[in-house]
Amino acid sequence: MNLPAPTSTRVIADLKELAALTSTPAGAQRVAWTPVWREARAWFAKKVKAELGLDVRTDPAGNVWTTLEGGSAQSVIVGSHLDCVPNGGWLDGCLGVVAGLEVLRRHAAGGKPPVTLHLVDWADEEGARFGRSLAGSAAAAGALDPQKELAHLVDRQGVKLPDALKEHGVELSRMGEAKPWLEAADGRAYLELHIEQGPVLESLKKPVGVVLGTVGVERHTLRFVGQASHSGATPMPLRKDAFLAAAEFALACRDIGHRFSGRTPRTRVVATCGMVKVEPCIVTAVNGVCDISLDLRALDAKVLAKMLAAAKKASQVAAKRNQAKVAWSSLLRISPRPFDEGLLELCRQSVKEITGQAPELPSGPLHDASELAAVMPTVMVFAQSSPGISHCKEEDTPLPHLDKSIRAFLRLAEKTVQRLAAA
Numbered sequence: 001m002n003l004p005a006p007t008s009t010r011v012i013a014d015l016k017e018l019a020a021l022t023s024t025p026a027g028a029q030r031v032a033w034t035p036v037w038r039e040a041r042a043w044f045a046k047k048v049k050a051e052l053g054l055d056v057r058t059d060p061a062g063n064v065w066t067t068l069e070g071g072s073a074q075s076v077i078v079g080s081h082l083d084c085v086p087n088g089g090w091l092d093g094c095l096g097v098v099a100g101l102e103v104l105r106r107h108a109a110g111g112k113p114p115v116t117l118h119l120v121d122w123a124d125e126e127g128a129r130f131g132r133s134l135a136g137s138a139a140a141a142g143a144l145d146p147q148k149e150l151a152h153l154v155d156r157q158g159v160k161l162p163d164a165l166k167e168h169g170v171e172l173s174r175m176g177e178a179k180p181w182l183e184a185a186d187g188r189a190y191l192e193l194h195i196e197q198g199p200v201l202e203s204l205k206k207p208v209g210v211v212l213g214t215v216g217v218e219r220h221t222l223r224f225v226g227q228a229s230h231s232g233a234t235p236m237p238l239r240k241d242a243f244l245a246a247a248e249f250a251l252a253c254r255d256i257g258h259r260f261s262g263r264t265p266r267t268r269v270v271a272t273c274g275m276v277k278v279e280p281c282i283v284t285a286v287n288g289v290c291d292i293s294l295d296l297r298a299l300d301a302k303v304l305a306k307m308l309a310a311a312k313k314a315s316q317v318a319a320k321r322n323q324a325k326v327a328w329s330s331l332l333r334i335s336p337r338p339f340d341e342g343l344l345e346l347c348r349q350s351v352k353e354i355t356g357q358a359p360e361l362p363s364g365p366l367h368d369a370s371e372l373a374a375v376m377p378t379v380m381v382f383a384q385s386s387p388g389i390s391h392c393k394e395e396d397t398p399l400p401h402l403d404k405s406i407r408a409f410l411r412l413a414e415k416t417v418q419r420l421a422a423a
């Protein structure tokens, strides 16, 4: 395998072309299951045909596949998503797809690759129109129940999701068939380049980062119930103050956040009580009811479970001390998806080669890679976001940083192909 030097020139030119084609002054408009998205995908298919002589194929969940056949059917899969939120940025999602195209172009230029390369544009990563994100990648990973999760969804105009799918050639009842499709691709590694979407790399002044995985989330609401009573008439020892119980719980959660946090990005955890509501909420009353939220995040599933157990215990202690009762209800539970150690090592090498350093960070947001990580070795590269925001037209990565992230990703793909070929 003798590949040309990795360069970002074509990728950045393609990204600019796509932005010009699919943006208004308010930002990018490639919302999944809409005409602009279809246009973006048509642009992409035309590019694949013109530059690789290949046809794209669409799986039963609407994911678009480009395959560069290699000496072995075992494959390396690269991908991300062309769709974006309304008034989105020029990089979220499409950076990974267009950089993936460069991976294929570069390997095609080196002759037949030793293993097969698949590039996938996952359908509806954002869930912007109907609310269910990661639909295409979750279907392929076998983590989506279309009947239960999608059949009832309706957009703001009252259009039903199954009808919108049909317009794009996707049958809701057949989306599950994307799973055997992915299995047939025999992927041994999944690689994704994405912008960070947050301020971490910018604050570290690093252009490119190695992503350790996507963090898990435990989100709950708690209701403390005591007894509402008159502030003047109720002596302190006789109070059943639901607010004080919740307040003690919130302080205990702050301690949990500190206690379970390590010093490295991998072991950093957070605990947040973001919402609190009291009843009756009168200056002259002891509060009888207090609702409080809890959001715990960690990359390690065991740590996340321990944090949750500690929070449950703290809620009991706080309730008891204030003669109240507490009940929990779960809002959201996402498993942590740590990425593959072997691929992380290749990723560190690649990022270091291009930028001199390999800072590591977990991803707060979910990505298509979160779904793929459940079924095959996976890793991601982050390009710095500057300013550290996304899902808006201000989303950006300075060109020198963008260049480095693309070249690091190209090296990662090359190393992964080599490792698989040698295995």
Ligand SMILES: [Zn+2]
Binding pocket: 081, 092, 093, 125, 194, 367
């Ligand atoms: Zn994205």
